[in-house]
Amino acid sequence: MAHVEIDGRRVLADLTALRRIGEYKTGVHRPALTAEHLQSIEWLVARLPEAKLTASIDGIGNVLGRSNCAGAKVLAGSHLESQRHAGWLDGPLGIVYALEAARVINTSAAFAGKAVEVASWCDEEGHFTSLMGSRSYVGQLDEDEIDRLADIADGRRLRDCLAAAGVAGRPRAQVEEGRHIGFIEAHIEQGDVLESSDLKIGIVTSIVAVWQYRIVIEGMQNHAGTTRMAVRKDAGLAAARLAVAIDETFPGIAGARSVWTTGRIALDPGAPSIIPGQAEMLFQFRDSDVVVLERMERHLEGLIGEANAKGPCRLKLEKLRKATPAEMSGDFQSALQIAAERHAPGRSLRMPSGAIHDAARLSTRMPAGMMFVPSIGGISHHWSENTSDEDIVLGARVFASWAAELLSRA
Amino acid sequence: MAHVEIDGRRVLADLTALRRIGEYKTGVHRPALTAEHLQSIEWLVARLPEAKLTASIDGIGNVLGRSNCAGAKVLAGSHLESQRHAGWLDGPLGIVYALEAARVINTSAAFAGKAVEVASWCDEEGHFTSLMGSRSYVGQLDEDEIDRLADIADGRRLRDCLAAAGVAGRPRAQVEEGRHIGFIEAHIEQGDVLESSDLKIGIVTSIVAVWQYRIVIEGMQNHAGTTRMAVRKDAGLAAARLAVAIDETFPGIAGARSVWTTGRIALDPGAPSIIPGQAEMLFQFRDSDVVVLERMERHLEGLIGEANAKGPCRLKLEKLRKATPAEMSGDFQSALQIAAERHAPGRSLRMPSGAIHDAARLSTRMPAGMMFVPSIGGISHHWSENTSDEDIVLGARVFASWAAELLSRA
Structure with a gap:
């Protein structure tokens, strides 16, 4: 493998500029x-010109930095937008690593004719819809859906935002068959697996699938002072009971790495003196094994069936999203292992990703790989999210070596 | 007792006009x-002139219809505003009964020199604050509080609304010592006690006290995919557990007629893929016995103590409101019993009111009484709230007889 030397200070300075x-x-x-x-x-x-790349912004807000070289190219990137009031590294870390790898490799004589190209995918976080930009790039987002989309928090229409950004009507970049040997992405782990074992690099084996549900509970809205306990149909209580039943029984049927979350419980009308007549729950679980996912779904259906049999409220299960786990390329994993061993010997771990990433979408059209760096305290989707400077620089070094290893093989 | 004859069609027409x-x-x-x-x-x-009353609207939006007669006067009324998207009888029934009693009594030669005066109390429902108008009338609402109040649903400032209504700066009517022999109020039951026993008139013995709490739960907001189950601090799950623990244990310590309600559970941020970092619950209970109220509070404190001891979230209990149960006048109850026996023999019941009413505040300054009519299905605080026309007319007849009985005794 040809040697590549990244500039750690430049990586930190770039991340600070984005922060x-x-x-x-x-x-x-x-x-x-x-x-x-x-x-x-x-x-x-x-x-991007610092990496000898020509930048363009496409019709969905993706940024692509293209090289004019004729040889093997690896596509690298992540996303620049954040969750609301969230962390500084979720997305930008992968962008800056890709940019730094491109800067050192695309200007290196040892890699003449080969290149790292950089992509920034728009709205991985799903303000409009999850993985929007990468779905567009792999051909899984159509114009009708774009017409319908609006920001879930503030209602901004996607079409209006694209027009305001000056990109409405531009073509949307698409996978070019044969152009890339594959896609690689770096990201903070967002969990505490690496930190709790004092490891530095996560080699992602697969990206879990999220199965997302909405549970609507119909009770009977009534006066909280005059309605006897015996005749109540309290939709809020039914929601609480389901959340507790999930908590008590899922450990017995889930996989070792499964996670499940009730992210929202909303009671209607939600007033102090009114028995809630309706409740809504958003519940999801994640695993990298379809067999486990299906077992969790059957169990959830069973809990809801039991609650309906017992009464007095009526629970309805809506299946919002059932994705397939995304396998990362075995060759890309072994290339990353080599790079990790060089810079952090014995301190990497093969692990599934519990979070969804753009690499999951890219993997449907080309080989893909992902690399994690540690998250302090495992905290993410919160403004206090962080990674030590030392780990950030080490990650950048491993990532550039990984890209170099892949290009050396091509 | 002098005979009074109400006009049932006029009562129904008035209620329909208000609807x-x-x-x-x-x-x-x-x-x-x-x-x-x-x-x-x-x-x-x-x-109000149809009842020989002179109407005025005071500085808090109360309507008072005053008689110029010199003899005994009973004050009767309720409220005209509704809960949001709620029932047509909650409030207006008591207003129209009072109006009808005043029309027939104040124009009757048999009651010459005596009168029913009519009051409409502003904001019993608590858009700004519960029992606002009746609190003002009994001297329990000061100008500082009025400065601070805003509509809890839409933020309208009370001062602005009073100005827009053209009553800002007007004096606020106050109890005039010795003017009234007492206050009487009719209301729909809002529960199913009368209907389920095929009874027609509820004779209220006391108005329960509401003890209202806010429970704030601190967990740790985190990513729903990457945070292992073992290290989570899910504030939403802690809220659900507390709601279920209350449901399971309160029956063992509450009184026979106690009610308790979790009206709101709100998770922050409430997104599908984020473990809730904070939760808020609004919880209340009601009883007419202070000993029972205090026992329920100690039990609630115990449950929260247990949850804190167990972890991993931190629960904090805020006591928002602790009122005293309001006793209705024994003489007024017996007068109502006589009126009920005349028009619905054997079909009345002495019962506490699980709902709060303006009569609770009036009872702190003068004898007070309350009368209930049946609610279909016990439904209230919902647009489907209803009472049969037959029961409405019967109730108006009993109410007018009650007022007449009280004035005959005076």
Whole structure:
């Protein structure tokens, strides 16, 4: 493998520059296609020539840095927008690693004719819809859906935002068959597996699937003072009972790495003196094994059946999303293992990703791989999310070596 | 007792006229000091001369119909505003009964020199604050509180609404010592006690106290895919567990007629893929016995202590409201019993009120009594709330006889 030497200070300086765009406490607030997100895109566009890449922004807000070299190319990237009032590294870390790898490899004589190309996928976080930009790139997003989409938090229409960004009507970039040997992405782990074992690099084996449900519970809205306990149909209580039943019984049927979450419980009308007549729950679980996913779904259906049999409320299960786990390329995993062994010997771990990433979508059209660095305290989707400078720089070094290893093999 | 004959058709026509103001499905949407509420106030002001009463609207939006006679006077009334998208009888029934009793008694030679005076208390429902108008009348609402109050649903400032209604700066009517022999109020039961026993008139013995709590739960917001189950601090799950623990253990310590309600559970941020970092619960219980109320509070404190001891979240209990149960006058109850026996022999019941009413506040300054009519299905605080026409007319007849009985004794 040809040697590549990244500039750790430049990596940290780039991440710090991005942190200042939409800064919120020690994190950022940079939802997709807001002024702050567009500013971060402009920042990246201005950097790409340093890697001998020609930047363009496509019709969905993806940034692509293209090389004019004729040889093997690896595509690398992540996303620039953030969750609302969230962390500074979720997305930008993978962008800056890709940019740094491209800068050192695309300007290196040892890699003449080969290149790292950089992609920033728009709205991985799902302000409009999860993995929007990468879905567009792999051909899984149609114009009708774009017509319908609006920001789930503030209602901004996607079409209006694309027009305001000046990209409405532009073509949307698509996978070019044969152009890339594959896609690689780096990301903070967002969990505490690496940190709790004092490891530095996660080699992602697969990206779990999320199966997402909405449970609507119909009770009977009534006066909280005059309605006897015996005749109540309290939809809020039914929701609480289901959440507790899930908590008590899922450990017995889930896989060792399964996770499950009730992210929302909302009672209607939600007033102090009114018995809730309706409740809504958002519940999801994740695993990398379809057999386990199906077992969890059957168990959930069983719990809801039991609750309906017992009464007095009526529970209805809606299946919102059932994805397939995404396998990462075995060759890409072994290439990453080699790079990790060089810079952090004995301190890497093969692990599934519990979070969804753009690499899951890219993997449907080309070989893909993912690399994790440790998250302090496992915290993510919160402004206090962080990774030590030392781990950030080490990760950048491993990532560039990984890209180099892949290009050396091509 | 002198005979009084009410006009049942007029009572139904008046209630129907009020139902058309802010009509919503078969109910009404007439929050306090909205255009619809003001229109209903104007409607009442226009009717009061039919009862030989002079109407005025005071500085808090209370309507008072005053008689110029010199003899004994009973004050009767309820409220005109509704809960949001709620029932047509909750409040207006008591207003129209009072109006009808005043029309027939104040124009009857048999009651010359005596009168029923009519009051409409502003915002019993608590859009700004519960029992606002009756608290003002009994001297329990000060100007500082008025400065601070805003509609809890839409943020309208009370001062602005009073100005828009044209009553800002007007004096607020106050109890006049010795003017009234007492206050009487009719209301729909809002529960199913009368209906389930085929009874027609409820004779209220006391109005329960509501003890209202807010429970704030601190967990740790985190990513729903990457955070292992073992290290989570899920504030939503802690809220669900507390709600279920309350449901399972309160029956063992509560009184026979106690009720308890978790009206709101709100998770923050409430997103599908984020473990809730914070949760809020609004919980209340009601009873007419202070000993029982205190036992329930100690039990609630115990449950929260156990949850904190067990972890992993931190629960904090805030005591928002601890009222004293209001006893209704024994003499007023016996007068109502006589009136009920005349028109619905054997079909009345002495019972506490599980709902709070303006009579609770009036009872702190003068003898007070309350009468219930049946609610179909016990439904209330919902647009489908209803009472049969037959029961409405019977109730009006009993109410007028009750007022007549009280005035005959005076």
